[in-house]
Amino acid sequence: xxTEAEWExxxxxxxxxxxxxxxxxxxxxxxxxxxxxxxxxxSIGAYLDAVSxxxxxxxxxxxxxxxxxxxxxxxxNVSPYENPLGPASGSSRIMRGGSxxxxxxxxxxxxxxxxxxxxxxxxxxxxxxxxx
Numbered sequence: 363x364x365t366e367a368e369w370e371x372x373x374x375x376x377x378x379x380x381x382x383x384x385x386x387x388x389x390x391x392x393x394x395x396x397x398x399x400x401x402x403x404x405s406i407g408a409y410l411d412a413v414s415x416x417x418x419x420x421x422x423x424x425x426x427x428x429x430x431x432x433x434x435x436x437x438x439n440v441s442p443y444e445n446p447l448g449p450a451s452g453s454s455r456i457m458r459g460g461s462x463x464x465x466x467x468x469x470x471x472x473x474x475x476x477x478x479x480x481x482x483x484x485x486x487x488x489x490x491x492x493x494x
Contacts, residue, residue, distance in 0.1 A: 364490035366431040366456045366474070367446050373422070373459070373471040375415030380470055382422040383412045388466045393423035395462060395469050403462055403483060422469040425486035426457035426477075433476035454478045457485065 364372065373382050383392055390398040392412040404424055414421055421427070431448025433456050438446070448456070454476040460469035461484035467473065477485065 363428055363430045363487055365445075365447055366429040366458065368490060369421075369427065369429050369458045369488070370471060372416050372418050373414050377415070379415070380472070381412075382414050382418075382469075382471060388422070388469055393460075393469050395423040395460060396465050398423070398462075400462060421459050421488075422471070423460050423464065424462055425459075425484055426461045426475065427459045428477075428485065428487045429456045429458055431456045461485070 379385055381388060381392070388395055388398070390400070392409055394400050394404040394409070407419055408424075409420065409422075412422055413419060429448075432450070432452025433454045434449040434452060437449055441448075457475045457477055458473070460473050463484050464473075
């Protein structure tokens with residue numbers, strides 16, 4: 363799984379975009395979220411107009427994505443500025459991206475939540491690999 367910092371960079375790029383596709387508000391053509399009219403998970407690749415600056419799909423809405431990082435509420439007060447790796451331990455992991463059950467604000471690239479290890483139809487994961 364990607365770290366939280368890796369996930370956010372893949373979604374936001376370097377221009378600080380608010381949503382995966384830029385700064386325009388979500389619509390039913392861009393993401394699966396509460397007000398989009400779809401009341402369950404959508405097929406992978408259903409939102410081809412919502413591509414991150416790095417070409418990643420399906421990072422906004424549909425299902426929250428677990429990241430590698432443990433949750434600690436004040437971690438960013440003490441973390442390194444570049445590529446923070448998250449706390450060494452914890453009881454819940456960070457989730458990013460929002461789900462089909464969230465409002466439009468919940469699918470912002472900066473939206474985050476934490477959850478103990480469990481499964482729901484609003485939670486998934488993304489595989490990542492370090493580059494050379």
